[in-house]
Amino acid sequence: MWPMLIMLAGTAMQSGGSAFGAYQSIKQSKYQQDVLRYQADYEKAASEISVAKLQRNIGQVKSAQRAQTAASGFAQAGTPQELEIDTDIQGEIDIAILRSAGGIEQLRLQNAGTMARAQGYGVAAGLYQRGFGSILNTSMVAGGARSGWFDSTGRTSKMWTGE
Numbered sequence: 001m002w003p004m005l006i007m008l009a010g011t012a013m014q015s016g017g018s019a020f021g022a023y024q025s026i027k028q029s030k031y032q033q034d035v036l037r038y039q040a041d042y043e044k045a046a047s048e049i050s051v052a053k054l055q056r057n058i059g060q061v062k063s064a065q066r067a068q069t070a071a072s073g074f075a076q077a078g079t080p081q082e083l084e085i086d087t088d089i090q091g092e093i094d095i096a097i098l099r100s101a102g103g104i105e106q107l108r109l110q111n112a113g114t115m116a117r118a119q120g121y122g123v124a125a126g127l128y129q130r131g132f133g134s135i136l137n138t139s140m141v142a143g144g145a146r147s148g149w150f151d152s153t154g155r156t157s158k159m160w161t162g163e
Helices: 002-072 079-147
Strands: none
Touching: 002 079
């Protein structure tokens, strides 16, 4: 009777350890996902700050272009306006590149967070499976030993082999 109780206690400890490990794995993966989500939000904010700086610089460039054109006395019809339009177009292209790069980095970080969470759940599932497998295995061995299905070494008894 004592060996069976010791075996059941060991199984309970192993199953409890597996369940605790699974819980910790899920908790850690959630933390990693939260950190990566924070980084993604930071990346988005940093990208928008860069866009705002670029827009301010575009305004300064256009002001400087207007001042230089006025100072030069250059008055050919349409040319200063075309220069300003070209500056606006190039600025919008640069802004689109900044936003795209920031969006790509944000998406990469969010995907990494999702993968961290999925990996945590995968590890947890394996730990739960190991714990429940241990319970089932012990209950089969304990139940089989009591009913004569197995001999004390865990081999199939003579009753089942026909010997």
